[in-house]
Amino acid sequence: MSQSFFWYDLETFGRDPRFDRIAQFAGIRTDLDLNIIDDPVELFCRPSPDYLPDPVACTITGITPQHCLEVGMSEADFAERIARELSQPGTCTVGFNSLRFDDEFIRNLFYKNLLDPYAREWQNQNSRWDLLDVVRAFRALRPGDIVWPTTEDGRPSNKLELLSAANGLAHDHAHDAVSDVIATIEVAKRLKQSSPKLFDYAFKLRDKRVVTEMMEQSYGRLLLHVSGRAPAAREHTTLISPICPHPSGQGAWIVADVCAAPQSWWHDDPEVLRSRLYAKAEALGDSPRPPIKVLRANRCPFIATPKVLGERAQTLGIDLAAAESNLNALLALNPTQCLSTVFDDPPHNSSGDVDSRLYGGFIGKRDRAALESVREALLFEPVDVTFDDPRLPELIFRYRAKNAPEMLGEQEMQRWMQHCIDKLNGDKPSNLTLCQFDDILSTLDPTENIAKSLGDYRNALCEHLGL
Template identity: 40%
Template sequence: MEQSFLWYDLETFGTNPFHDRIAQFAAVRTNMKFEIIGEPVVLYCIPSEDYLPDPQACLVTGITPRECRSKGLPEYQFAREIFNIMMVPGTTVTGYNSIAFDDEFIRNLFYRNLFDPYLREYSNGNSRWDIINLVRATHDLRPEGIIWPETDEGKPQFRLERLSAANGIGHDQAHDALSDVYATIEMAKLIHDKQPRLFNWSWKHRKKDELRKLFNLNSRPALVHSSPLLTRKEGATTLICPLGVPGEGARQGRDTMLCADLRYDPSRILDLSVEEIRKRVFLPSAMEDETHRRYPVYSIKINRAPFVAPLNSLKPERADALNIDIQKCLDNRDTLLRNQDITAKIRQVFNDPPSGSLPDDPDYQIYGGFFADGDREQFPFIHRSMEELLSMDDKSRETGIREFISGVQRMNLTQKERVSKLVSRMLGRNFGSQLRGKAAQSWKEFCQNRLIFPLLNEARDIHSFRREIEKLQSRPGLQVRDKIVLKELLEYFDELKRITLEVS
């Protein structure tokens, strides 16, 4: 099976992957030598009438709902195109900070449209990767041959546009998805050319099964870990000791590994209770003082391609540059190993239920449990029906929609309410203007509720949306492009009021 990278990037209408929508998708496929295969893909998604974008996000990207309407696809067709691209056998879907951000939007997009949100991550020799932690590790462990910019505070700068500019990589249109993709490819190629062994290590250890071998809970080795949580003036890397997975009842699953930062002496928490340790682990840095110091324990998701490597990858001169005392770290590890009860206590610290939860609504239930096998076996009927509706003319589609709704109502589903609501919203988001009768009324009422009473506190409602636009319009020094974007957003606001809310 021929392996390939699918380098991709998104521009979105907000930052919450459960609620906000994708505006633009761009992808370029290369072979393992970074040679481009085929044509680049750029897709836009038409926003539906149950959603309001974040005006600030539109200012950042310059993309408005009007542009997406003129260039874009309905959400189901948009999701299908991306799903098919990512499902090419042997594909590693890769980006820059994609696992923490873009992948969550993709998962929610697939889920809302009843595509398996995880299949492209493991099926047919496929996988996912993200080079941002490799970039951090390269800066800290093997920086030679690459120019490393800094922030105004003197910390290493890992923003793609700054790294690109410092290293002569063309990136003229930051926050344009395709431009970001090309910059990501060139950054990956630069690291591969300058530090091939480090690149190959990260690539070969992108999967959780390989990472589990490193986190050997029998020997609990000292490991090198690079992460944004560790970013400081010297770098973003430390030495860690694996402690195990969270205990029974924890909100994290078996793909989570708890690790202690070995730069910190664990002896000061040995005699503390579980509750006292919990306070130290989650103590905000602003509340630290001489007697109350935070004890860093990291929850590492091994299914998110973290950068982890053996101790021997940290050379003494790089340890000095990172202000890491290797011997002190090993002594702290020995303290942990001699006191196994502290490991058990720390695992209990992470057993609390989540502090908050998403709304009890099908749109937000991607992590609320898998669909039953029997239900998933009937999804092909839904997909065939959606494909047929997309291919019909307007007159035939009205009849097709009625037959599709009747077919879904006859389906014997374990989670009938959840699936039926997702299907009805798919119909509204893709064919809202062609719904008739009860289906049309239900869709309109749903849109009204979403726009007036959004389920997430941080989501925009119809009133805060306009206030935010007007606030941005009053900002001094607005560029011409920004004025155009805000004007288009106000026009979009007026259109949604007229079509969806029917108020003047």
């Protein structure tokens, strides 16, 4: 089976993958040597009347809902087309900060359109990866001859557009999905050229079996970790150690940053640690946020032996001897039970709007098989089928209403219109209510084309819904 990368990027109408929508999808397939092997894919998705875009997002991307209505696909066709690309056997899907942003939007898109949210990530020797932590690792460990950008005030930055500009790489239009994909591929080429060994090592970490083996062998030992959660002053690089498996037992570990002395943050009451861990910065006061987190094998974490630091340890301000001492002091506190309690998450709330319940449990095999057999037919004719999962009846109703409203009966259409009104009025959870949209729109320059277009769209939508 031939292996390939599918590099992709999204432009969205907001930042919340549960409620916001994708405006633009772009992707390019390359071989593992980063040679383009297929035509670029660019798709737009039509928004539905139960949703208002964030005006700020529109000003960043330049994409209006009217443009998506004019050139876009129905959400069902959009999801199906993306799934076809990402599900090709041997595909490694990769982007720039895609694991934490784009992939979450894709999962939610598939869930709402009755597709398996996860299958494309692992079936048929498929995988996923993210270039952002790879960039961070190169900057920290093997900077080489790459030009590493800074912001206007001199702070280090790994933003894609700055990295591209600093190194003379193609990136014509930042926040255009096609341009961002091309730039990501060019950055990957530059990294691989600079240090093929480090690039290939990072690529192997997309395999959770590799990560699991390393983590299981590292209890009581130091591990180098590169992450956006680590201090920027150390180029997002730190030393961690796994303390115990996550209570869920699902390929995850509770780890501690041992560059920090435990006496500076430890408390033997798990509720105190939990409150400090999730508190807003202003609420912490002088109390440090506990340097603990969950490391997940399926998130392509960059971990390595501390030996790879070499002389860079001094440059980064990492003291291995102090970290070893901190680890021993932490282990002497017998932290396992306390930290397990801190991260013993309650199950996802089974109430709330169905749009937000992707992580409310896997859809069972019987229901999944039934969905696969009737999904297309749902848009053309009534289908008599029962499901075990209580989320599915409402998901199916919204799927039909968004993608084939002409197939709704009179009562169903009334129900759909009321649903749209409830979303915009805030009677159901949503990204933005109509009032919030108006407040944000009022901060934009009314003479700008984007602001005018958004105002026109808002008025047309309100007229359609009778608001």
